Amino acid sequence: MWTKENIPDLTGKTAIITGANTGIGYEMAKALYEAGADVTLAARDKQKAIKALQKIKTETIGKGSIEIGILNLANLNQVKAFSDTFKNKHQQLNILINNAGVMMPPPSKTDDGFELQFGVNFLGHFALTGRFFPLLKNAADARVITLSSGAATLTDGIDFSNLKLEKPYDPLKQYAVSKLADTIFAYELNKRLKTASLDIISVVAHPGVTRTDLQRHIPNEELEFQLAQIGAIMQPWQGALPALFAATDPSVNGGEFYGPDGEKEYTGYPALSKHNTPAMHDAALATHLWEYAEEATQVKFQL
Numbered sequence: 001m002w003t004k005e006n007i008p009d010l011t012g013k014t015a016i017i018t019g020a021n022t023g024i025g026y027e028m029a030k031a032l033y034e035a036g037a038d039v040t041l042a043a044r045d046k047q048k049a050i051k052a053l054q055k056i057k058t059e060t061i062g063k064g065s066i067e068i069g070i071l072n073l074a075n076l077n078q079v080k081a082f083s084d085t086f087k088n089k090h091q092q093l094n095i096l097i098n099n100a101g102v103m104m105p106p107p108s109k110t111d112d113g114f115e116l117q118f119g120v121n122f123l124g125h126f127a128l129t130g131r132f133f134p135l136l137k138n139a140a141d142a143r144v145i146t147l148s149s150g151a152a153t154l155t156d157g158i159d160f161s162n163l164k165l166e167k168p169y170d171p172l173k174q175y176a177v178s179k180l181a182d183t184i185f186a187y188e189l190n191k192r193l194k195t196a197s198l199d200i201i202s203v204v205a206h207p208g209v210t211r212t213d214l215q216r217h218i219p220n221e222e223l224e225f226q227l228a229q230i231g232a233i234m235q236p237w238q239g240a241l242p243a244l245f246a247a248t249d250p251s252v253n254g255g256e257f258y259g260p261d262g263e264k265e266y267t268g269y270p271a272l273s274k275h276n277t278p279a280m281h282d283a284a285l286a287t288h289l290w291e292y293a294e295e296a297t298q299v300k301f302q303l
């Protein structure tokens with residue numbers, strides 16, 4: 001079984017993990033720092049970021065370096081500000097992990113007017129990845145890892161006329177849409193990278209069922225009931241493994257999808273995911289989504 005002890009030496013590699021103050025992002029930042037990478041722990045709240053950094057430093061001694069970056073994905077100007085700040089200090093980016101996420105919040109919008117889950121989970125990361133493109137190109141064999149979810153299989157498409165809360169709000173459906181968008185984005189990005197013959201790969205990963213703050217918007221009783229139905233649940237260190245594998249293992253290829261290897265991919269150790277729906281591979285949908293995101297974020301990838 002693959003664990004973080006199998007991560008190869010990452011000395012000299014730079015890595016950004018979004019939403020790394022808690023949950024699986026925290027575990028990923030810690031593991032990459034231990035393996036020698038120069039890690040930026042990105043978080044929207046400065047105090048939480050500082051606390052997480054201090055916690056990592058008390059829990060482990062990394063071979064690399066670790067610093068914080070302030071990134072609010074619900075505001076596209078702040079996405080730009082974060083990437084500008086990083087670019088002033090770094091010439092290359094080897095590993096970008098699009099991890100931050102929000103699940104089933106009350107109906108709400110990003111500062112730019114998009115439904116919060118679609119805006120944060122997908123659009124913010126689309127803009128971030130596009131803005132970092134020059135730095136990814138500067139790195140030898142860079143990787144972009146985007147976090148999906150089993151929930152991506154719960155919708156068969158994206159209603160483009162309901163991405164700004166135009167229709168009655170269904171929190172789970174919108175979460176599913178955001179995670180389908182993440183999955184389509186990761187695959188489409190990899191296709192475009194291949195076509196452009198760039199030395200960058202895009203890979204998608206999901207953490208199975210992991211106890212984190214992600215479930216904060218689900219009432220406690222309901223959450224406990226749902227978790228009892230599922231049966232098994234992982235701790236963040238284990239939920240982090242599929243994305244860590246995708247980000248670092250030499251055997252990984254662009255366009256692959258990793259998740260836990262257990263029943264229904266709820267728990268386990270990294271393996272190729274079987275989550276697969278027609279919508280994830282719908283070329284027309286991917287083109288539509290890409291064009292929508294370019295227009296919404298005003299970010300174009302310099303492929």
Ligand SMILES: NC(=O)c1ccc[n+]([C@@H]2O[C@H](COP(=O)([O-])OP(=O)(O)OC[C@H]3O[C@@H](n4cnc5c(N)ncnc54)[C@H](OP(=O)(O)O)[C@@H]3O)[C@@H](O)[C@H]2O)c1
Pocket residue numbers: 018019020021022023024025043044045048071072073074098099100101102103120121147148149150206207208209210211212213214215239
């Ligand atoms: N846990 C699971 O079972 C599960 C299953 C499938 C997929 N996933 C995916 O795994 C990823 C990580 O989730 P997790 O379980 O580790 O959840 P988590 O513990 O709630 O962590 C999510 C992170 O995203 C950050 N975030 C939320 N809104 C943000 C914003 N507007 N700008 C920047 N950062 C923001 C959070 O910051 P704050 O702490 O400040 O809120 C937190 O650092 C997500 O993409 C999620 O969809 C998780």
